[in-house]
Amino acid sequence: MKKLFFTVLCFWAVxxxxxxxxxxxxxxxxxAKGKTLSEKTIVVSGNAIESILNGYVNGAETDTHIDLKKxxxxxxxxxxxxxxxxxxxxxxxxxxxxxxxADVALxxxxxxxxxxxxxxxxxxxxxxxxxxxxxxxAIAKGTVMGPRIFTAGKAIGxxxxxxxxxxxxxxxxxxxxxxREGVVNSPxxxxxxxxxxYKDGADVIKITATGGVLSVAKNGQNxxxxxxxxxxxxxxxxxxxMLTAAHAHGDEGMRRAIIAGIKTIEHGTLMEPSTxxxxxxxxxxxxxxxxxxxxxxxxxAIPGYFPEVIAKKALEIGPRSQSTFAAAYKKGVKIAxxxxxxxxxxxxxxxxxxxxxxxxxxxxxxxAAATITNANLLGYSNSLGQLKQGYTADIVAVNEHPQxxxxxxxxxxxxxxxxxxxxxxxxxxxxxx
Numbered sequence: 001m002k003k004l005f006f007t008v009l010c011f012w013a014v015x016x017x018x019x020x021x022x023x024x025x026x027x028x029x030x031x032a033k034g035k036t037l038s039e040k041t042i043v044v045s046g047n048a049i050e051s052i053l054n055g056y057v058n059g060a061e062t063d064t065h066i067d068l069k070k071x072x073x074x075x076x077x078x079x080x081x082x083x084x085x086x087x088x089x090x091x092x093x094x095x096x097x098x099x100x101x102a103d104v105a106l107x108x109x110x111x112x113x114x115x116x117x118x119x120x121x122x123x124x125x126x127x128x129x130x131x132x133x134x135x136x137x138a139i140a141k142g143t144v145m146g147p148r149i150f151t152a153g154k155a156i157g158x159x160x161x162x163x164x165x166x167x168x169x170x171x172x173x174x175x176x177x178x179x180r181e182g183v184v185n186s187p188x189x190x191x192x193x194x195x196x197x198y199k200d201g202a203d204v205i206k207i208t209a210t211g212g213v214l215s216v217a218k219n220g221q222n223x224x225x226x227x228x229x230x231x232x233x234x235x236x237x238x239x240x241x242m243l244t245a246a247h248a249h250g251d252e253g254m255r256r257a258i259i260a261g262i263k264t265i266e267h268g269t270l271m272e273p274s275t276x277x278x279x280x281x282x283x284x285x286x287x288x289x290x291x292x293x294x295x296x297x298x299x300x301a302i303p304g305y306f307p308e309v310i311a312k313k314a315l316e317i318g319p320r321s322q323s324t325f326a327a328a329y330k331k332g333v334k335i336a337x338x339x340x341x342x343x344x345x346x347x348x349x350x351x352x353x354x355x356x357x358x359x360x361x362x363x364x365x366x367x368a369a370a371t372i373t374n375a376n377l378l379g380y381s382n383s384l385g386q387l388k389q390g391y392t393a394d395i396v397a398v399n400e401h402p403q404x405x406x407x408x409x410x411x412x413x414x415x416x417x418x419x420x421x422x423x424x425x426x427x428x429x430x431x432x433x
Contacts, residue, residue, distance in 0.1 A: 020045050021064040021419065024056040027401065028387055029074040031371045034364045036401065042073070044393040047418040051389055066424065068414060072401050074367060075387055076121030076394030076417060078374035079349050081245075081266055081287050083342030084108050084115070084135060084149065085128035088295065090305050093168070093216070105131045112139065112146025114347030117423055119412035121394040122148040122374070122384060124338070126206040126245055126266065127155030127163065133201045145422065148394075150378055152245070153202035154182040156193045156233065160217060161224040162208035162247060168216025168307075187232035190225075194236040205237045209246040209262070210253030213296055213313045214306075214343065220313040221250030221270060230260035243377065245287070249317055251275055258284050264336060264377065268328065269293065269321050276331040285336040285377065286328050290355040291348065292340030293321030326359035335361065336377055337370035350410040357406045367402065367409075393419040 023042040030037060041057040043050040058065060085108045086092065108131055115123060125132040128151075136149035157163025164183050166174045177183040179193035194205055209230075211219040225233075237244045238261075246262040248254035249269045257265065258278050264285045265271075271279075271286075279286065297318030300311040329335060339352045356366045375385025383392045397414035415423040422429055 020050070020059050021066060021416075021421070022057065022059045023066045023073065023395065023416075024069050025071065025073040025397075026069045027072045028052075029072065029364070029367065030387070031075060031364075031368045032386060034368065036072070039069075040073075042387065042393075042395065044395075044416070044419050047393055047420075049387065049389055049391050049393050052387065066414075066421070068397050071397040071399060071414065072408075073387070073395060073397045073414075075371045075385055075391075076396050076415070077119050077350070077370045078122040078124075078337065078378070078385065079115070079120050079147075079339050079341065079370070080124045080264065080336045080374050080377065081126050081289055081338030081340050082115070082123045082346070082349075083128055083340070084111050084123065084125045084146075084346070085131050086342050087111060087346055088214075088299060088343050090302075093307060101129065101131060104129060105134065108132070108135050109138075109144050109146070111342070111346040112144065112149075115341065115349065116145060116147045116417065117412075117415060117428065118347045118349055119396040119409070119415055120147050120349050121396070121415070121417045122150070122378075123341075124204060124245075124374075124378070125149055125151040126204075126247075127152050130154060130200065136203075137201075147417070150203040152204045152206035153197050153200045155206045155208055155247070156182045156184060156190070156197070157208040158224045158229075159183055159185055162210070162212035162215045162217070164215075184229060187228045190229045190232040191236045194233055194240065194242070198240045198242065202242070204243045204245060205233065206245045206247065206266075207233060207257070207262070209248040209257040210250040212247060212249065213317050214310055216307060216309060218309055218313075220317055221253075223250060223253035223256055225253070225256065227256055227260065230256055230262070234261040243379070258282050266338065266340070267292070267321065269317050269324055271324055271328060273327065273331065276328050276333050279328070279333045280331065283334070285334045285373075286325070287336045287338035288321060288325035288328075288356070289338050289340035289343075289352075290322045290325055290359070291352045292343035293318040294355070295344035322355055322359050325356065329359065329361055334373070335365075335369050336373055337366065348410075350412070353402070353409045354406050363402045363406050366406075393417075 138144040155163040246257040296314040300314035372385040400408040
């Protein structure tokens with residue numbers, strides 16, 4: 001009996017040790033200080049960082065040791081604007097009538113995997129059919145591979161507005177969608193729509209404060225909410241502890257959203273200098289989505305890719321996103337990293353870093369925008385966005401220092417999420433899903 005007890009005790013002790021992973025890191029980026037540290041060992045226990053040690057330290061024989069001595073290691077990236085359910089293609093508008101919810105869900109699993117393997121361990125999904133909520137749950141349970149998702153569920157718009165799901169349909173199919181479907185026309189509707197999102201399981205609230213490029217409607221700039229409607233949305237979201245985001249291309253619509261208290265302005269493409277000053281005053285953040293502007297403009301140049309009404313808007317608005325970002329950054333507007341992936345290809349999210357740097361933002365600031373800044377906005381400043389003791393073990397690595405070559409961020413060679421390794425030396429680590 002004593003021998004059996006000793007054997008069980010030894011097995012239990014070994015199993016505890018086996019949970020630890022020692023990452024020998026040539027360099028690590030401290031995003032809070034904007035500094036690079038050399039020759040460190042990150043010790044991961046379970047799903048968290050247990051410690052960061054000087055030099056290359058080994059654990060027990062039963063522990064896992066990963067050689068990243070030639071790599072630059074940093075926190076997993078966070079993209080604050082994706083649409084994980086779809087990806088732009090010439091059949092996008094027809095697919096709305098031919099694909100079932102199951103088709104959308106299966107496609108979304110592919111996009112989620114691509115995103116994670118690109119080093120984005122967390123994303124904020126800003127609007128879909130509701131499949132995004134189910135996908136978030138499946139990833140959290142470990143049944144599907146993908147990033148941690150914070151989702152808005154269905155976006156909220158106005159009748160005929162950018163988020164009206166029946167735009168462009170025949171009268172027979174148009175109907176009269178309301179708050180449940182994300183269409184509001186009064187402060188009462190607005191409050192109900194926010195509460196419905198909460199009931200559905202959404203984490204954040206996304207509204208379409210102006211017209212949009214990819215909706216089947218002629219105006220991509222006009223304001224689409226009244227001040228009273230915006231106030232109802234923001235106050236109700238605050239009651240339910242939900243962060244608010246506003247799609248906005250036109251200046252007037254984003255001014256209304258900022259004054260109402262919306263925290264993040266998505267795109268901000270036609271923002272005037274006075275509105276940039278307003279963002280600074282109200283402590284609002286710009287999520288520039290330069291990738292989406294470039295992708296939409298490029299696709300619009302392909303004959304037949306978009307309906308004519310959309311192609312015209314994409315060619316007018318898309319090319320302006322990068323220059324607006326540059327002006328806003330110089331004005332002191334706070335920047336959060338976001339791509340609008342789904343408009344641009346999933347998995348190409350890191351190209352946004354290069355676009356931001358080309359527009360004048362230093363590389364280390366761009367990395368901070370995609371890590372510590374976004375973690376703070378999501379309300380997870382104590383667990384995400386940094387390599388720090390006690391933080392969730394979301395860790396990525398690249399082969400070069402991004403200050404020497406920003407495009408290296410597009411070739412992530414190591415991905416760990418919550419202590420599990422999904423990619424090592426650019427090779428996928430197979431898991432049972």
